[in-house]
Structures are given as structure tokens and as C-alpha cells.
Amino acid sequence: MKTRVLTILFALFVSVVYAQETTKVGKLVEVKEGSERTEVALLNNRIHIEDNYGTDTTHIRVGKRSVEIVEEGGKTNINMQRDRFFDDDDKDWGDSWRRKNFNGHWAGFELGVNGFFNTDYSAYTEGDFMDLNQAKSIEVNFNFLEYNIALSPDRIGLVTGMGWSINNYRFDNPLTIEKQDGIIVPVPIEKEGFDKSKLTASYLTVPLLLEFQIPVNGGSNEVFVSGGVVGALNIGSHTKIKANSSKSKDHGSFAINPFKYSVVGRxxxxxxxxxxxxxLSTFFKDDKGPELYPFTIGISLLNF
Incomplete structure (x- = not known):
């Protein structure tokens, strides 16, 4: 597992830093980045992600399950279905990472709402320029690897693995951000024709969770409670502006903290x-931007 994790981290790091058109490491990772879309295939294409910039559509396929996220007309629509045209011969690929006597809850697809807490803009005169349109600041998580360590058979265990997290921060005001002399500053956008502006940051995540499972309904079902920490490595970020029926996108680090540490409960x-x-860590690097602590509240829609 450790070798696979390091290989995936290295491959994605290379794809971000050198911005190659296609990066491929065996059957584990393939990243294709173009002017209109980015495609990512993980684990021999068992997980496929396509982010289409032109149509504001993100399509995710996990095995035979398919999820489509569409931003249109000021709304975000989510469509889920089963893909009958994808032939997944290895039906139990997810189970290969699990201990049979304890099955935790990490692997799956999650949706959440992003925000910032304990904000400090004391170094700025512009005010709270990172204010968000909360309902449209969406986090999408694909937790694609899971490994369980039983502490008590069937009921208590440690859960770890790996995931891919895409955090969208939709600005509430007509502005974007830039890094000037190493410092993040707000840049106003002309209101006429303005539609939307956002910052997107992507991370590889690794959790360490302690989970308790409580049988209910005579043991036919179980309620589970887990908590712990999640470490994350920033693997890419960009701003996106839509105005006057045109779109522009700017890739950069934007002084975002390369490592993120969070406490998680579910x-x-x-x-x-x-x-x-x-x-537990600030969103931007120290003294490179306003002091912001990110939070997310969401729902896990399925497990695989």
C-alpha cells in the first residue's frame, strides 16, 4: 500500500508542477490536461474523473456508478446513475483493501459545503474579500482507497486510506485574487456582465479515523460513529472567472498552504x-494571505 501511495503522490506532483499534457504511471494514474478539460484515471481506470471547463460539468465514474455535477443557470445539479456500459471484471476491487472482520466507512463519494472560520484580515484594508457564496462553495470528495485495522472484531477499528478532494470557493463579491510580490491580494472585476468567480484547490487526502459500530434493529443494521484527523497535500489550484459570456482560468499556487490538517467527525x-x-492549519501560508481556517459540512452519498 505504501508503495502505491507514494507512486500516486509522485505522479500527481509531476503532473501539477510540470503541467505536461499527459502523465502516466503504469495502470495506477493517468492525467490528461487540456485547454478545455482535465481527465484523471485512477487504478486502471476504475475511477475516472473529467472536469469540462467549457460546460461547467464534472463527470465521475467509480466502477459502474456514475455521478455528474453540472453548474448551469446559477444552480448546481447532481445526477447519479449506474453505468451499464462499463465492464468492471474485478467486482471486488474495493474489498481487497479491507479487513473482513471490520469494515469501516471511508471509501465513497462525498459532497459538502465549504467555508472559512476564525478569519483575520488585520493585514488588509480591503475588508473580508474572501467572503463566500456559501451554497455554491462545494467540496467533492472521491475516497478511493480504504484499509481497516480491527481493534475489536466487527465493532471497533482504525480506518485509513486515500482520497481526492476538490474544494470550490465561490466568491460572494465581483472579484478574484492574485499573488503580488508573494502576497495574496483581491482584484476587483467589472460588475457589468459579471457572472461568477471562484477559487478551486485540489488535495490528496489520507485519514486516520477511529470508528465505533453499534448494531440496531436486532443487528440487521448498524449505526457508526468515527472521528480522527485527515492530512492533505495540495496538488493544484486555479481561479476561474465567467463574465460577458466568456470564461478565463488562471493556474497557480496562490500561496495556498501545501499541507492541510483537519479534525473530522462522522x-x-x-x-x-x-x-x-x-x-487545524491555515488556508494560506503564514503572512501570505488573510488568516482563514477552512471547514466543511457534508454528506457521504455512497460507499464502494
Missing amino acids: IGLKDISLFASYG
């Missing part, structure tokens, strides 16, 4: 759970 029944995370 509670659920079967394959549905609610989760919340709070960042």
Missing part, C-alpha cells in the same frame, strides 16, 4: 453518513 447508518471537518 455519523451514519449503512452507506449514508453526515460528516464535518475543521482545519
Whole structure:
């Protein structure tokens, strides 16, 4: 597992730093980045992610399950279905990472709402320029690897693995951000024709969770509660502006902290759970931007 994790981290790091058109490492990772879309294939294409910039559509396929996220007309629509045209011969690929006597809850698809807490703009005169349109600041998580360590058979265990997290921060005001002399500053956008502006940051995540499972309904179901920490490595970020029926996108580090540490808690029944995370590290590097601590509240829609 350690070798695979390091290989994936290295491959994605190379793809971000050198911005190659295609990066491929065996059957584990393939990243294709173009002017209109980015495609990522993980684990021999068992997980496929396509982010289409032109149509504001993100399509995710995990095995035979398909999720489509569409931003259109000021709304975000989510469509889920089963892809009958994808032939996944290895039906139990997810189970290969699990201990049979304890099955935790990490692997799956999650949606959440992003925000910032304990903000400090004392070094700025512009005010709270990172204010967000909360309902449209969406986090999308694909937790694609899971490994469980049983502490008590069937009921208590440690859960770890790996995930891919995409954090969208939709600005509430007509502005974007730039890094000038190493410092993040707001840049106003002409209001006429303005539609939207956002910052997107992507991370590889690794959790360490302690999970308790409580049987209910005579043991036919179980409620689970887990908590712990999640470490994350920033693997890319960009701003995006839509105005006057045109779109522009700017890649950069934007002084975002390369490492993120968060405390996480979740509670659920079967394959549905609610989760919340709070960042222990600041969103931007120290003294490079306003002091912001990110948080997310969301729901896990499925497990695989």
C-alpha cells in the first residue's frame, strides 16, 4: 500500500508542477490536461474523473456508478446513475483493501459545503474579500482507497486510506485574487456582465479515523460513529472567472498552504453518513494571505 501511495503522490506532483499534457504511471494514474478539460484515471481506470471547463460539468465514474455535477443557470445539479456500459471484471476491487472482520466507512463519494472560520484580515484594508457564496462553495470528495485495522472484531477499528478532494470557493463579491510580490491580494472585476468567480484547490487526502459500530434493529443494521484527523497535500489550484459570456482560468499556487490538517467527525447508518471537518492549519501560508481556517459540512452519498 505504501508503495502505491507514494507512486500516486509522485505522479500527481509531476503532473501539477510540470503541467505536461499527459502523465502516466503504469495502470495506477493517468492525467490528461487540456485547454478545455482535465481527465484523471485512477487504478486502471476504475475511477475516472473529467472536469469540462467549457460546460461547467464534472463527470465521475467509480466502477459502474456514475455521478455528474453540472453548474448551469446559477444552480448546481447532481445526477447519479449506474453505468451499464462499463465492464468492471474485478467486482471486488474495493474489498481487497479491507479487513473482513471490520469494515469501516471511508471509501465513497462525498459532497459538502465549504467555508472559512476564525478569519483575520488585520493585514488588509480591503475588508473580508474572501467572503463566500456559501451554497455554491462545494467540496467533492472521491475516497478511493480504504484499509481497516480491527481493534475489536466487527465493532471497533482504525480506518485509513486515500482520497481526492476538490474544494470550490465561490466568491460572494465581483472579484478574484492574485499573488503580488508573494502576497495574496483581491482584484476587483467589472460588475457589468459579471457572472461568477471562484477559487478551486485540489488535495490528496489520507485519514486516520477511529470508528465505533453499534448494531440496531436486532443487528440487521448498524449505526457508526468515527472521528480522527485527515492530512492533505495540495496538488493544484486555479481561479476561474465567467463574465460577458466568456470564461478565463488562471493556474497557480496562490500561496495556498501545501499541507492541510483537519479534525473530522462522522455519523451514519449503512452507506449514508453526515460528516464535518475543521482545519487545524491555515488556508494560506503564514503572512501570505488573510488568516482563514477552512471547514466543511457534508454528506457521504455512497460507499464502494
